[in-house]
Amino acid sequence: MSADREEHEDLGTDLHIYDVSSLTAAAHELKAPLALVRQIALRLEDENVTPAERQRLLSQITLTSERALRLTSDLTKSARLEDALFELEPINPEQICRDIVSELAPLFSAHQRELAVVHRSHPLLLVANRDLLRRIIMNFSDNALHYSQPGTVVHLQIQALKRGGMIRVGVRDYGPALSSDMWRTLRKKLANSPQSIHARPQSSGLGLFIASQFADAMNGRIGATRHRDGATFYVELQASQQLSLL
Amino acid sequence: MSELKTVLLVEDDPWLAELEVGVLQNAGYKVAHSPHAPSAIVAIDEVHPDVIVLDVLLTGSTAFALLHELQSYGDTGAVPIILCTNMAEALSLEDVARYGVKRIVDKTTMHPDDLVAAVRSVFL
DSSP: OOOSOOEEEESSTTOOOOOHHHHHHHHHHHHHHHHHHHHHHHHHTOTTOOHHHHHHHHHHHHHHHHHHHHHHHHHHHHHTGGGOOOOOEEEOHHHHHHHHHHHHHHHHHHTTOEEEEOOOSSOOOEEEOHHHHHHHHHHHHHHHHHHSOTTOEEEEEEEEOSSTTEEEEEEEEESSOOOHHHHHHHHHHHTSSOOOGGGOSSOOSHHHHHHHHHHHHTTOEEEEEEETTEEEEEEEEEBOGGGGGO | OOOOOEEEEEOSOHHHHHHHHHHHHHTTOEEEEESSHHHHHHHHHHHOOSEEEEOSBOSSSBHHHHHHHHHTSHHHHTSOEEEEETTGGGOOHHHHGGGTEEEEEETTTOOHHHHHHHHHHHTO
16 A cells, blocks of 8 residues: 555445436537547548558547447446346456456557556455446546556556455556645535536546446445545445355 | 747647647647646746647646636736637637637637637737
8 A cells, every 4th residue: 555645535425317417418528539530530631641640540540439439338338227137246357457458558558658457466356247347447447548647557456445345446547646626626526416517627527427327236336546646546346255265 | 030929739638639739830830738737837937828729628627727827917818818629619709708718719610720720810
């Protein structure tokens, strides 16, 4: 555990069911990647673009589209949560984290960042739905990509909590410390359903809201820790009883 | 020969920033880029921009926090601002003119030439 002064926040406690504002938030969240793809496409129309730049721009279109599609997929999944039954099973989260690292490596590399799993020699098992847990960690990783500094490594880390047989899967980024004002804004954002666009910095919190819903569906919760040099967003889930057999 | 005008671009998306920097440089401007408000404050002191092209929803804080900061000093308050944003439809120039905003460019519909035209317009 780092000696950083840390501040924790339960992100899921007071989140409410999405209302009409969620449509506005979703529309806005999708505007940025769509606008970026359009600008890249306009750039590609320029006949002076070199083959190497063309390839790089095409790669950016692919990666940006994939990020936007992840959001739309999460939105769809979120809307169907109440109608669906999710199978909860003992899972080794480290394996899911490794799969995510493989999947997101090109995106992180294109932004001069790296994503890595902090390996545990003794695996911890938790009870979760594989798909929902994967979506939560992907969501936090996308978030970390945006807030981390170029050249840094974002760490996926798994730890057992002393209280209540819980396992925490965290995504730790390294970037400028959030000021107290920004931290208060984040807490406020996460304690409510997505706010109007005017009230928010950079993001409506839609991704975190969806992650919170997914955690709820698995009897877990999400939270965040502020460090002096970045932040950790995490999900806490029940440890599997199979732990005792290991 | 007149000195190149300097544009400070405040944009937190690195790929969009790269495109916009290229467009403005090709149009003959000197361009500095800041990814967020705190670095923009530093850049303003360093490069003394002739105009600031500012995204509204930045990582960490909105452009309005930066605009308030700029307006609190005589020299920075005089630098013309162009908002380049995905939420242009929710803003009116009349409402933000008191922050030194001269133009609003809609990122969702703009052509690269529109950005150059907006910058050029503040020097007329």
